[in-house]
Amino acid sequence: MSNTPHELAEEFPEHVAKMHEMKQSDAHFAKLFDAYHDANRAIHRAETDVEPTDDFHMEEMRKERLKLKDEIYGMLAG
Numbered sequence: 001m002s003n004t005p006h007e008l009a010e011e012f013p014e015h016v017a018k019m020h021e022m023k024q025s026d027a028h029f030a031k032l033f034d035a036y037h038d039a040n041r042a043i044h045r046a047e048t049d050v051e052p053t054d055d056f057h058m059e060e061m062r063k064e065r066l067k068l069k070d071e072i073y074g075m076l077a078g
Contacts, residue, residue, distance in 0.1 A: 005044045008069075012072075012073065036068040039065040043058070043065060
């Protein structure tokens with residue numbers, strides 16, 4: 001288990017400028033970006049026992065974060 005936050009700028013360093021630009025110009029991208037950030041923060045808080053959760057909920061949160069990350073990457077790469 002990793003307690004390192006998965007920030008999008010660290011996940012996709014080659015797309016930092018494009019992410020910033022798309023947050024300003026694409027409302028759907030901005031919504032996905034914010035949802036990823038919220039999910040990532042919740043996972044990090046659970047992993048560090050700030051807000052503990054059970055394994056099932058942790059797995060569901062991680063699946064949601066991965067789904068958001070995949071969609072964000074698709075928009076960045078497309």
